[in-house]
Amino acid sequence: MVGANRGAAPAAATAAPVASRRSSGVEAEARNRLTPLRGEQQRLEAQLSALAGERLRIEAALSDPGTYTGTAAPEQQRLFRRHGELSDEIVQLERAGSR
Secondary structure: OHHHHHHHHHHHHHHHHHHHHHHHHHHHHHHHHHHHHHHHHHHHHHHHHHHHHHHHHHHHHHHOOHHHHOOOHHHHHHHHHHHHHHHHHHHHHHHHHOO
């Protein structure tokens, strides 16, 4: 009886490390596939942050009454145009990030 149990223990002991190695290999593959995606996500977030900051500065200028009394019409038009461009760029980046 005692001899029969000795043979079973090593097989069970070797099965666990093999499964563990297989699992860690799958995890490593998943990490390797996600690494470029994380980099892309960080790049998109940085761009979004920069564009949103610029848009906030323009919105502050557009909400200031002095912009309409002390600023030439071409500058006002530039602010409106840039605000629209920024809004479009932000929407495009958000779409790119949601894929």
